[in-house]
Structure formats: C-alpha cells, structure tokens
Amino acid sequence: MSIRNPNRPGGAAAAAPRGALDRILDAVGSLTFGIVIMTAILIYCWIGSAGFAPFSDWFVRQSFEKTEMEWFNWWPFHVLLALMCLSLVVATVRKVRLDLPHLGLWLTHGGILVVVLGTVYYFGMKREGDVLVYRRQAVITLPGGSPAAMTLRPGEAVTVRGEGKAYRVQVADLNPHYRLRSGDDAGKETYAAQLFFQPLEGDAHPFIRQLLVGYPQYTEDVLPGRGRAVKVTGEKLVDKDVEVELRYAPADRIYLRDTAAIHVRPAGAGDDAWIELPVPGLPHYNEYALAAADVVVPPGEEHPLRRLEIPVDASPAARLLGEGTRVRVTGFLPFAHLEERWEPGGDEFHPLMRFALHIGNTNASGTLHADAPHPHHVQVGRQLLDVSFKWIESQEELDRLIAPGPSTLVVSVPERHVTRRIRLADAQERAVAVPGTGYKLQVLEVQPHWTLAGEEGGVASMVLVRVTKGDRSFLRAVVTPQVELSQDIDESGHQAGRILDDSIRIEVENLSLPGLTLVAGPVGLHAIVVDGAGQVTHRPAKLGVPVVFPFDDLQVTIAAVSEKARKVLRPVVIPWRERDRKAGMAYAAVQVEIAGPQGAERYWVRYSHYAHPSRAGFFPQRVTLPDGRAIELLFSRRTLPLPAPVALEAFQLETYTGGTRERDYISLVRFREDGGWSDIKEIRSNQPTAYRGWWFFQSTWDPPVPQANYAGMNYTGLGVGNRHGVAIMLWGSLLTVFGTFWAFYIKPILLRRRRAAEAVAAPAAPAPEPELEPVAVGGSTSRSDA
Incomplete structure (x- = not known):
C-alpha cells in the first residue's frame, strides 16, 4: 500500500466526481461552443443580408418568404442570440473573478448582453412606412347642404348638393408657382388651384373658380371660352352661393412597409370609406395559386403549384359584407398583369x-x-x-x-346612284370598268393577314385595288370585315390613313380565305x-x-x-427574364375569396401602393357579391395611426447654382396639437425631424412632367419610422467600450499595484519542508550509503 500527498495535483481532492449539470455548464461556457454559436450567427447574418451578391440577387430568406427585417426578427435568430448570451453568462460567472481588476471583463460581457437585448427590442418594435401629404384640400359648401372636401390632386372630383343646386366639381389645373400680377402683392408666388363647376340641375352655366393659397381676396371665376367673369358679368363670382375654402390636407396614417391588407368599401364611395382588413403572413417573393386554372402561365414558365389559404378577419366589414361572410386570400403573384377574359x-x-x-x-x-x-x-x-x-x-x-358564292367587289358611287358587283377573279386578271361611273378597278393583291395600325395584335384581310378615273389613279386598301378601316394610298406611295376619294365606296363580299x-x-x-x-x-x-x-x-x-x-380578370404571369427586381410590389396581385351563405367567389386584385389615387397607381376592383350588392376591393398595405396629423405648408426644391439639377428637397410641415397647428418644422433629404417618438424624413416628391403639361409638386412623400431600442444599444456599446478600456489599461495598473503591495507586506519565506515519500509496509528496503 502507498500513501499519496493530498496537496499534490492528482490527489484525492481533485478526484471528486462531477455531475451532469457541471459537464453541461462546462460545454456551454467553453470557447468551442462560443465560437460555433458566433460562426452560426455570422452565417445567418450573411445569408440574410448580403446573400450571394454580386453573383446572384437571390437570397436564401426568399425561400422562407422573409424580408430582411423579418429575417432578423425571426425565432431562429432569437435562439442563436439566446444561446450566445447563455454561453457568455455561464463563462463569465464560472470563470471570471468578481473583483476590481476583472471589472472590465464583466462590463464588456454585460455590454454585449445589453446590445443583444436592445437589438431584439429594436427589431421587435420597428415600424416603418411612408405617407403622401398633399398641399391643400378644397372644402365646398352650398346653402342647405353638407360641406364636401376634395383633396387637390389631378383628376379629383366630388359632387356637392344644396337647396335647389348641385354641382360636379373637378380639379381642372394646379399651379405650384403661380405669380400674382397685380395689386399690393404683385410679384409674390403662391399655390393656385382651378376647380371646374359643372351644374347638375337647372340651366346654370359651368364655370371655373380660381383660388390662391394665402390670398382668398383674389378668388375669382372664369367662364370657359369667354374669359374672366368680372369682364363678362361685372362680378368676380358667377355663383356667390358657392363657398370654397382651401385648407390643409392633413395625413393621419402611414402605410407600413412590407405589410398587406385588403381594403373594402361600397362601390362609388369616397376614399374615407375604405375598411382595412389586414392580411397576416402574405408572401413576398414566390407564386401561389389555389387552382391551376386561376392563372395564365406563359410557355416555358413554372406554374405556381404552391397553395395559399390565409384567413382574413372580416369582422370590421361585417355590416358591408354581411354577417357570416368569410374572407380568405387564396393566391399571390409577385409579377403579373391582369387581363380581361371570357369564361x-x-x-x-x-x-x-x-x-x-x-x-x-x-x-x-x-x-x-x-x-x-x-x-x-x-x-x-x-x-x-x-x-x-x-x-x-x-x-x-x-x-x-x-x-359560298364567288368573292366579289361591291362598288358604289352615290352621286351617280350606281352600285355594281365585280367578281374578284375577273378584277385580278385585268382592269374592270364600272359602267356609268368612269372608274376602272384592278385587284393587285389579296392579303389574308394584314396588321391593323393602332390595334395591338389586330389582323384582318386586305384587298389592294388600283382605282383609275381618267388620268388620275390611286390605290385603296380595302379591309374586310372592318371596312371602316380602309384607306387610300396616293400616287407617291404615301398612306393617307383615310379615304381620299369618298365619291367611290368599295367593299368585299364572300372573300374565301x-x-x-x-x-x-x-x-x-x-x-x-x-x-x-x-x-x-x-x-x-x-x-x-x-x-x-x-x-x-x-x-x-x-x-x-x-x-x-362572363368576363373575368385572369392574371398572366410575367416571365422571369422580363421582371424588374427593383419594382417591388408594383406588379403584384392577390386572389381574394369572399364566401357567404349564397356561395363563394374569387377575385384577382392588383396592388395599389396607397388606398387613394396617386402616381404610383390606384386599382380598385369593382365586384358583385353573390347577393347582388356591388363593392370595391383594393389590395394595398396596412396602415398605422400617426401620433398627430401632419400637414404640408409648402414644398421647396433647391437646385445647384446656375443649373436645374436638384440639390435638396425641403418639406415645411406642421403637426396638429392642442386644437391648432404647431410651428413649421423643416424636413430635408438628410435632416429628419422627430415628433413624439417618430422620425419623419424626406422620401419622395411629385416631380413635374413638362411633356404632359404637368407642373407637379402637389404633395410630398414622407418616410416615417420609430427607433425604439437605439438608446439601449448605444448604452450597451458604451459599456463594452469602457469595459474593454478597463481590461487593457486599468487592470494592468491595478495588478502591478497589488503585486507591489503584497511584496512589501510578505514576511521572509520559511525553509521548505521535506516532502514525504512512499513507505513500504510489510516489506524491507535497502539504501546504499556509499
């Protein structure tokens, strides 16, 4: 038997058994586990954000129907972060001494945990979208009637009624750079609107009313084709009972990015009648269809075989759709155009x-x-x-x-009261005279497939006839069966696009093709x-x-x-090679199923960026429910209320000195507060404005289109988003930086001071005790003294 020194490594104290929990904690807190988790996080971030650019614009997350924001707010990412935090906590608590020299490491690890918590909070609470804010709205009132509000944008119209009067009012013209020409304000520039008033009752005359922002005293009417009313009637206003006031057109909701909603309203109702039905989990990238017959797929393209059935909460629209009506989204196409077809x-x-x-x-x-x-x-x-x-x-x-009878040319000369039929075969062999008219006809060519100008894909049959009278001749292309599309070709070979000699009419009967x-x-x-x-x-x-x-x-x-x-809308899938990846949802469409007691119907609806008319496109779909009621469907985005309505005071465009190239876009806005409007806040391209926890930044604008005689600048597009969690991440970053500074600069100083203090205070070291050697029991030993 031998006796071992328990104070030596490998002694009895070190041989104590370890439990399963200790082994698990050792593994979780190990360097290997931490490296594996960090590598997994880096790969997750890489495939979700960078992808395979520049070799491919495809992302792995697209197979899971996740946007970049959704990818980093998904449970797999949360699990990876949780495992990283767990490894960090276990390693710190079990391996790092809690004292002043090691404070830096505790702060660094704590700062990382705070950054992770801030990141999860940021992505979980992030809301971002945009809104169009128009300059003004016109509020029109007739005696005995209710005010009618109309946003000032091209083509907008409204009907206003009062006692014994009714007008259809439409925006005729908008001028963002109207310059006053007379009076004390001559030379000043303002925003002008011209509204066309069409009487719906009585024998009143239509007129145009011009209104200027900030100068109501200059409001006047114009009589179409006759000039200013004051010059014609002696009065500035044609109908003094019509009251028009220009007010702000505030926006109180933003359209959230990467969201979807079906909006419904009674057919013909205004934009404020839309009822929003959110669609949770709508795909973003791939094609889905409930039935193969619902989609037209070009040859060579993959048919969307994926099924989609997303129930939509229709309770907000129960009164409109009817109690018990169920709404589902049963199809989605990111790139398609709708065609009207018969079924x-x-x-x-x-x-x-x-x-x-x-x-x-x-x-x-x-x-x-x-x-x-x-x-x-x-x-x-x-x-x-x-x-x-x-x-x-x-x-x-x-x-x-x-x-059929023989192919025949039917020739009429009304002024001579002559109608003759000429066999087409005879006119192909030689010029045939039309008795009593002086005309001779000869068929030069028969075209069974003649492309019709101005009609996409239009093809008809055409017979080319040389018409001669005296020393004058020309060619006539006789189209059949659309004879009204016939046209003449003069001696120089120029196509007139019409009939030059209307004294002779030529048609074709029984053209056997x-x-x-x-x-x-x-x-x-x-x-x-x-x-x-x-x-x-x-x-x-x-x-x-x-x-x-x-x-x-x-x-x-x-x-x-x-x-x-019956006529139905069917989506035609746009081939992959023709798709514009930067178009976003511009060509997307969904299939909406509305099921009630009298049956179910499915409708394809094209995407609209906003639930109101705009340059981005507005495509409400009018449908008739099984019970005969007409409604309108709109596929757009979810909306979220703003903390306060925002109004546009003015939009300004800065250009570079000496040129017309845009330098900056400036929106001057006000917020509704305490029953009034706030002071003007300026929003520039790189200068956002914060208001009640939301950031407003310049996103888009309304550029002019000179070739269409459109002055533009009727609205501003504001991006709106929150930034919850940024302060938390900043605080965590500061902790990490301070902890790192402490570990690399403060800790060495503290350790040197500690060792110096221990060296001064330590007594003289005693002589070391001899170490006990193993002794044999029950035997003998021998030692040589030589």
Whole structure:
C-alpha cells in the first residue's frame, strides 16, 4: 500500500466526481461552443443580408418568404442570440473573478448582453412606412347642404348638393408657382388651384373658380371660352352661393412597409370609406395559386403549384359584407398583369368554344369567341392557319358557309346612284370598268393577314385595288370585315390613313380565305376547311370526337362549347427574364375569396401602393357579391395611426447654382396639437425631424412632367419610422467600450499595484519542508550509503 500527498495535483481532492449539470455548464461556457454559436450567427447574418451578391440577387430568406427585417426578427435568430448570451453568462460567472481588476471583463460581457437585448427590442418594435401629404384640400359648401372636401390632386372630383343646386366639381389645373400680377402683392408666388363647376340641375352655366393659397381676396371665376367673369358679368363670382375654402390636407396614417391588407368599401364611395382588413403572413417573393386554372402561365414558365389559404378577419366589414361572410386570400403573384377574359357561365350571350387540333408536326389548342373580329392563328411551319368560330342559328346560314358564292367587289358611287358587283377573279386578271361611273378597278393583291395600325395584335384581310378615273389613279386598301378601316394610298406611295376619294365606296363580299371555321348553334357542330385553291370541305362534328381532313393529317377536336359567358380578370404571369427586381410590389396581385351563405367567389386584385389615387397607381376592383350588392376591393398595405396629423405648408426644391439639377428637397410641415397647428418644422433629404417618438424624413416628391403639361409638386412623400431600442444599444456599446478600456489599461495598473503591495507586506519565506515519500509496509528496503 502507498500513501499519496493530498496537496499534490492528482490527489484525492481533485478526484471528486462531477455531475451532469457541471459537464453541461462546462460545454456551454467553453470557447468551442462560443465560437460555433458566433460562426452560426455570422452565417445567418450573411445569408440574410448580403446573400450571394454580386453573383446572384437571390437570397436564401426568399425561400422562407422573409424580408430582411423579418429575417432578423425571426425565432431562429432569437435562439442563436439566446444561446450566445447563455454561453457568455455561464463563462463569465464560472470563470471570471468578481473583483476590481476583472471589472472590465464583466462590463464588456454585460455590454454585449445589453446590445443583444436592445437589438431584439429594436427589431421587435420597428415600424416603418411612408405617407403622401398633399398641399391643400378644397372644402365646398352650398346653402342647405353638407360641406364636401376634395383633396387637390389631378383628376379629383366630388359632387356637392344644396337647396335647389348641385354641382360636379373637378380639379381642372394646379399651379405650384403661380405669380400674382397685380395689386399690393404683385410679384409674390403662391399655390393656385382651378376647380371646374359643372351644374347638375337647372340651366346654370359651368364655370371655373380660381383660388390662391394665402390670398382668398383674389378668388375669382372664369367662364370657359369667354374669359374672366368680372369682364363678362361685372362680378368676380358667377355663383356667390358657392363657398370654397382651401385648407390643409392633413395625413393621419402611414402605410407600413412590407405589410398587406385588403381594403373594402361600397362601390362609388369616397376614399374615407375604405375598411382595412389586414392580411397576416402574405408572401413576398414566390407564386401561389389555389387552382391551376386561376392563372395564365406563359410557355416555358413554372406554374405556381404552391397553395395559399390565409384567413382574413372580416369582422370590421361585417355590416358591408354581411354577417357570416368569410374572407380568405387564396393566391399571390409577385409579377403579373391582369387581363380581361371570357369564361363559360354567366347570363350574357357570348358563345365560346375550346378546341384542339393536330396538323403536320403541330399541336395547338385554345379558346375561340364567336364572330371575333380577328381569327385565331396557328403557326404551321412558315404558314399561318386561320381558325375561327361562328355561332349559326339557321340552316340557310350554314349552307352559305358550306357553299359560298364567288368573292366579289361591291362598288358604289352615290352621286351617280350606281352600285355594281365585280367578281374578284375577273378584277385580278385585268382592269374592270364600272359602267356609268368612269372608274376602272384592278385587284393587285389579296392579303389574308394584314396588321391593323393602332390595334395591338389586330389582323384582318386586305384587298389592294388600283382605282383609275381618267388620268388620275390611286390605290385603296380595302379591309374586310372592318371596312371602316380602309384607306387610300396616293400616287407617291404615301398612306393617307383615310379615304381620299369618298365619291367611290368599295367593299368585299364572300372573300374565301384559306382556314378552318368551326360552327356551333342550333344547327349543331360542324368543321369547315377552305384550302388554298378556295375548295371547301365540310365535316359534321361531335363534342370530344376528332374530325379528320385530308390535308396534312389535319385533326380537329371540339372540346367544349358554351352559349353564355362572363368576363373575368385572369392574371398572366410575367416571365422571369422580363421582371424588374427593383419594382417591388408594383406588379403584384392577390386572389381574394369572399364566401357567404349564397356561395363563394374569387377575385384577382392588383396592388395599389396607397388606398387613394396617386402616381404610383390606384386599382380598385369593382365586384358583385353573390347577393347582388356591388363593392370595391383594393389590395394595398396596412396602415398605422400617426401620433398627430401632419400637414404640408409648402414644398421647396433647391437646385445647384446656375443649373436645374436638384440639390435638396425641403418639406415645411406642421403637426396638429392642442386644437391648432404647431410651428413649421423643416424636413430635408438628410435632416429628419422627430415628433413624439417618430422620425419623419424626406422620401419622395411629385416631380413635374413638362411633356404632359404637368407642373407637379402637389404633395410630398414622407418616410416615417420609430427607433425604439437605439438608446439601449448605444448604452450597451458604451459599456463594452469602457469595459474593454478597463481590461487593457486599468487592470494592468491595478495588478502591478497589488503585486507591489503584497511584496512589501510578505514576511521572509520559511525553509521548505521535506516532502514525504512512499513507505513500504510489510516489506524491507535497502539504501546504499556509499
């Protein structure tokens, strides 16, 4: 047996067993754990903020439908911060002595904790948005009527009524730089508004009233086409009963960034009638649709297969929508444009047909409208095959289609009371005289696919005819069936864009053009093909059964026919290569489902940046509920009340000396307080203003558009945001800086002083005691003294 010195390392005291909690705390407070957590936080911040720029503009957070602000206010980030704080606390409490020399380390670690708490508080409480503040509003009053307020912006209109009078009032013109020309105030500049008053009752005359901000004494009326009223009638005002006052147009709510809401109001109501229904968790980046048929996807694009069903609290609009009505958002497209299309169903007579065909190596399908002005074109090699749909009520109409008469030019000369028909084939061979008129006609060209000027995608048929009378000749492009689009071409080859010689009229009848015509109606289903030689081939058809023609293995299938249809808005997804990533939500749309006792309907609604008209776009969608009531839907953002309404006194634009380039944008604003308005506060591009915990900064403005004769500068765009937690983070940063200074500069001084004091006070060191050696028990030892 051997005896070990318990005061030596590895003695009995060091061999005490350690519990599971101690091992966990050792791991959490270890340097390795701290490095791993810090690395994870750095990676999280990198993929959420920097992404893969400049190689790609895609961010990992977009797959989770998170904006940058939401990414740093998400629970995974909070968990990482909590683990980092836990590691810091455990390491500090268990490994750092609490005394004056180590105060710096305690302050540094404490400062980091304070910064983390401030960061979580900042992102959790952050609210940021913007608001448009217009210069003025006009308050119009008639005797016996209620005042009507109208914000002064282009195109704004309101109806005002009183006893025996009613006017439709519209903003006619706004001038931010109106200069007074007479009186004591000549040369001064102010904001001017011209309002057009259109009487709705009686035989009163319309007039324009001009109002100047700050100079009500110069208010006067103008009679359209006659000049100033004072020059015509001797009175400055045409109707003295009309009272108009220019007041501030205060804004009391901001539109929050990266939020969504559905706004509803009765159809035709004003902007103050919108009821806001917040949409929580609406996506930002990816496509969602409840059904594939709800979205039109261009060829080659991925169809939005993700489903979306977000319930919306409709209780604020219960009186408008009806008790028990449920509202959901069932689709979202970040880049799409809405197209009006016809779909089967409804009550309006508008026959539709869905078809499919195979010809050569081409397969095609689509939807046809009966008697559409332009046929459907199918590309077959280098040729176009016209496919059209006709709804025919009688057998006689069908017979004329199966056995058409010869193509004919119908020529009329009204002043000679002459109408003649000329076979198109004869006029193609030679010039044919029109008896009794002196005109000769010759067909030079037949164009089956002629692009119509001014009509996007418009194609018709055109017959080019040379018209000769005596020694004068010109060309006439005769369009069919839109004969009103015909035009003349003079001898120099110049297209006049109209008829030059209206003494002769030319139309085309029974123009047989190669193509496929599908027929439906009381006469049944039929397929008729006209080949290049004008030969007609007719086949009866059945729904869903292919009809075979002996032309390049042509097979036609009529998939569905609907006699009645309805107009619906369908979103067309914008291809990826055409998307502008800086456009934000400008091209976004949502699908809103409104379900009530009489059924459910879904509507696509385009995004509007504000719930009022603006240059950013305003797209309210008028819909009819299943019970027949009409409402308007608007897809925009959530709003938040401001601490006080803000009004725009004036907007000023500073330019560089000697030029027109903008240097600074200045908004002079007032806040509503104590029943009045505060002193003017100035907001510049880099000089925000704080008010009751909110910061107001210059965000956008209303630039002029000279080519559109628009003077602009009717509003200012203010960014608004809070900054909760900034002081906490600043205080934590100061603690960290002070603690670091203490650890590197104060601590060494304290330790040197402590060691010096201990050296002075310490007694002479005693001789060391001999260390006990192991002794063998029950045996013998030997030692050599040599």
